[in-house]
Amino acid sequence: MRYSIKKIAQGLSNKEFSCKELVEDYLETIAKKDKNINSYLSLFSDKALKQAEEIDKLEKKPSFLTGVPLAVKDNILVKGEVSTAGSRILENYRAPYSATAVRKLEKLQAIILGKTNLDEFACGSSGEHSAFGSTKNPLNCEYVPGGSSSGSAAAVSADMACFALGSDTAGSIRLPASFCNVVGFKPSYGAISRYGLIALASSLDQIGIIANSVEDIEIVFEAVRGKDRFDSTSLEVEEAKAKGKGKALKDLVIGLPKEFFTKGIDKEILELVENRIKDLQAQGIKFKELEMPHLQYGVACYYIIMPAELSSNLARYDGIKYGSSKQANGLIDGYFKTRGGFFGEEIKRRIMLGTYVLSSGYYDAYYLRALRVRSKIVRDFEQSFQKVDFILSPTAPFLPFKLGQKVNDPVSMYLSDLLTVPANLAGLPAISLPAGKIDELPAGIQLIAPALKDKALLSTAKQIEKIWTQ
Amino acid sequence: MNFEEVKHIAKLARLDFEKEELLSLQKELSLILDYINKLKEVDVKGVEPYCYSSLLKNVFREDKAFFKNNEIKKDLLDLAPEKTDSFVKVKSVFK
Numbered sequence: 001m002r003y004s005i006k007k008i009a010q011g012l013s014n015k016e017f018s019c020k021e022l023v024e025d026y027l028e029t030i031a032k033k034d035k036n037i038n039s040y041l042s043l044f045s046d047k048a049l050k051q052a053e054e055i056d057k058l059e060k061k062p063s064f065l066t067g068v069p070l071a072v073k074d075n076i077l078v079k080g081e082v083s084t085a086g087s088r089i090l091e092n093y094r095a096p097y098s099a100t101a102v103r104k105l106e107k108l109q110a111i112i113l114g115k116t117n118l119d120e121f122a123c124g125s126s127g128e129h130s131a132f133g134s135t136k137n138p139l140n141c142e143y144v145p146g147g148s149s150s151g152s153a154a155a156v157s158a159d160m161a162c163f164a165l166g167s168d169t170a171g172s173i174r175l176p177a178s179f180c181n182v183v184g185f186k187p188s189y190g191a192i193s194r195y196g197l198i199a200l201a202s203s204l205d206q207i208g209i210i211a212n213s214v215e216d217i218e219i220v221f222e223a224v225r226g227k228d229r230f231d232s233t234s235l236e237v238e239e240a241k242a243k244g245k246g247k248a249l250k251d252l253v254i255g256l257p258k259e260f261f262t263k264g265i266d267k268e269i270l271e272l273v274e275n276r277i278k279d280l281q282a283q284g285i286k287f288k289e290l291e292m293p294h295l296q297y298g299v300a301c302y303y304i305i306m307p308a309e310l311s312s313n314l315a316r317y318d319g320i321k322y323g324s325s326k327q328a329n330g331l332i333d334g335y336f337k338t339r340g341g342f343f344g345e346e347i348k349r350r351i352m353l354g355t356y357v358l359s360s361g362y363y364d365a366y367y368l369r370a371l372r373v374r375s376k377i378v379r380d381f382e383q384s385f386q387k388v389d390f391i392l393s394p395t396a397p398f399l400p401f402k403l404g405q406k407v408n409d410p411v412s413m414y415l416s417d418l419l420t421v422p423a424n425l426a427g428l429p430a431i432s433l434p435a436g437k438i439d440e441l442p443a444g445i446q447l448i449a450p451a452l453k454d455k456a457l458l459s460t461a462k463q464i465e466k467i468w469t470q
Numbered sequence: 471m472n473f474e475e476v477k478h479i480a481k482l483a484r485l486d487f488e489k490e491e492l493l494s495l496q497k498e499l500s501l502i503l504d505y506i507n508k509l510k511e512v513d514v515k516g517v518e519p520y521c522y523s524s525l526l527k528n529v530f531r532e533d534k535a536f537f538k539n540n541e542i543k544k545d546l547l548d549l550a551p552e553k554t555d556s557f558v559k560v561k562s563v564f565k
Contacts, residue, residue, distance in 0.1 A: 096545035189523055203522065230536070232529035233522075300506040311483065320560055322549035331561040332484075340486025348485055352495060353502060355483040356471070366506070371519030373512050378520060410498055411505050427523045451525060 099196020171420025178444025
């Protein structure tokens, strides 16, 4: 990483560099690297440079984030700009308003460099389901960057943005953060308004942040979080007890669910995580083994609830109100042709699955049962958090894989979410931190906190990050 | 899942498919359903289905539009693939 947010703020106010130079620097990096990586779907170079010139004229910068260049996942709306969500069906859709999170950053005069690539409608774990080509892992272009916030994670990892907004429905921020060796944070459900986020599965979707450090994430989170009258599920998180400081390390108890350290997870990753745990034990952090018997059902539960919600949410793409449309003979023929023609394979697969589990005769067996299992997963977490402050696990069950390796095997691809999806099902805040490399490929470690303890999670994550990078 | 079922679901979902696509969907969906059938192992007797996070409360507001100006109206209408004046054009329902 070349710039942290604090470094940019200092550099600009001490006139070590101008905002224009800073933006030019990022744009040059993008011009040099992104042909290979394919993290940006659209770039706002002229607008960004003009905005930078205006900022250079300011006597005093209104905020820490003023002039800080960022990227926005292309399923989050930026007014006046194309928002494809990685889909042909929205290829020419120009957003009529900005998402609340974007509007808050615009108000602070952060600079949006462009919109980043993703799996279509945020459905995928590798970035390969984008209608506009796969993003490649900047650490090694033969490998996937992880998904679905593939472009956001790759852009931050390759110094093509200082930070990025992403979305996380089952791990879509944490997984690519782990694969690209950066930090990825999914807040509590509702902590950042979903207004202006193109819906995938509304009971699980959450906007979050990808950055190079926990400190940067904290700054951005403070700027974008909070209750929003345009999203009635948005809410305020709890203040951390001692302001600015988390619990002392020696008072911390971190839980290790047995079910998160089991078969199905790469041996090398488990070894790496065990070593990182030893680093923390050396600093006085205590660990406790937990039993959370329902975590293993997270992916199965998710692959009922998500397609059910997605198939309902995506019913709006009818070729009439907005989005791409195919000529047809009458109304119903138009639905079939538009949806059949513009949705990608994975989206159609999930719509079919969702339609099936909600269809008459199957509702109780699938959807209702999944909601009951979801309650049991929530209860597992509630009981665990009576014994521990946070829960720790690997972020991904395996290392970044090669492009094309899993794309034709949906079930194996779906298992990428094994360790991340429980936090979405329970609405909990979770963060992935870089934990080291195995044969040059990065692995992340995830920390999960009780609902609304986002600030406490970030301040502890900051301490842990420091221990691991020492 | 048999082939007729896949065809029926595609019709409900309003998705056009070629026959080969339906055949491979039949295979893939069956594999996914095999996996999610894992949930049958869980004893859910007496467990309430999860609806929304217990942290959320109902939010009420007056039934009044947020936007007072007509600008957003024009922007939204401009997004429609077909329109006449200030109306979104819908394809014909009856022949």
